[in-house]
Amino acid sequence: MISELLEKLENREDSLIERKPPNCNDRELRKELAAFANAVTDPAYGIIFIGVSDDGKVIGIENTDERQKRIRRVAENDCYPPIAISTYVLEVDGKYVIAIVVPESNSKPHFTGPAYMRIGSECVNATETEYENLINSRSDKCSEILKHKDIVFSVVTDRKKLGDPRIIGSGRRFHECRVISCNQHWVRLYDISLSQYFNEPFQNVSVIYDEERHRPMLLIQPSSA
Numbered sequence: 001m002i003s004e005l006l007e008k009l010e011n012r013e014d015s016l017i018e019r020k021p022p023n024c025n026d027r028e029l030r031k032e033l034a035a036f037a038n039a040v041t042d043p044a045y046g047i048i049f050i051g052v053s054d055d056g057k058v059i060g061i062e063n064t065d066e067r068q069k070r071i072r073r074v075a076e077n078d079c080y081p082p083i084a085i086s087t088y089v090l091e092v093d094g095k096y097v098i099a100i101v102v103p104e105s106n107s108k109p110h111f112t113g114p115a116y117m118r119i120g121s122e123c124v125n126a127t128e129t130e131y132e133n134l135i136n137s138r139s140d141k142c143s144e145i146l147k148h149k150d151i152v153f154s155v156v157t158d159r160k161k162l163g164d165p166r167i168i169g170s171g172r173r174f175h176e177c178r179v180i181s182c183n184q185h186w187v188r189l190y191d192i193s194l195s196q197y198f199n200e201p202f203q204n205v206s207v208i209y210d211e212e213r214h215r216p217m218l219l220i221q222p223s224s225a
Helices: 002-010 026-039 064-078 128-136 140-147
Strands: 017-020 046-050 086-092 095-102 116-119 122-125 153-158 172-182 186-191 196-201 205-210 215-220
Touching: 002 046, 002 086, 002 095, 017 026, 026 046, 026 064, 026 095, 064 086, 064 095, 140 172, 140 205, 140 215, 153 186
Parallel strands: 017 046, 153 215
Antiparallel strands: 046 095, 086 095, 116 122, 153 172, 172 186, 186 196, 205 215
């Protein structure tokens, strides 16, 4: 990896390479980290060279250990969700450059700071689950489900058992559940009477209304329905 990074250091700046001077501040750094984490796809990766001018001249950087710790703090604490990176120290003509390698992220999108939620009278950082719910709420159906997340749902399965993809003939089954989470792939439910968790494909779930109990209802049907 070191030899590959040294070779790339000599290349012109492109969409996968960024050069920053030694005095690059944390604001600039987290902006570049988030941009790369949101853009690169495997096997490609982004590289940020710290200690290099825009024209490729090596300026060098002092106290590389402390600077690497600072870079990791920015990636882990100032970016949300945290960004996984690797850092390498390169020696060029007796001067030191830090190379930050940003691989493809499975947690994109990333932002240059945490998402915030209002809890009572306080403004607090969103948990990972709350953050995922914010992203998934862009879907109308997902948004409707998450909007009532704290109440009991009526859940009706049509020609299937809860959590079982197999078609079992005719008939419907009634459940009372709480929604644990919802995304574009799955709805995770907790069956109150059975004290069990179940996952259902998002595409199999429809949001309707339980007129008898005056609350939302989820109708779950096999994908072949």
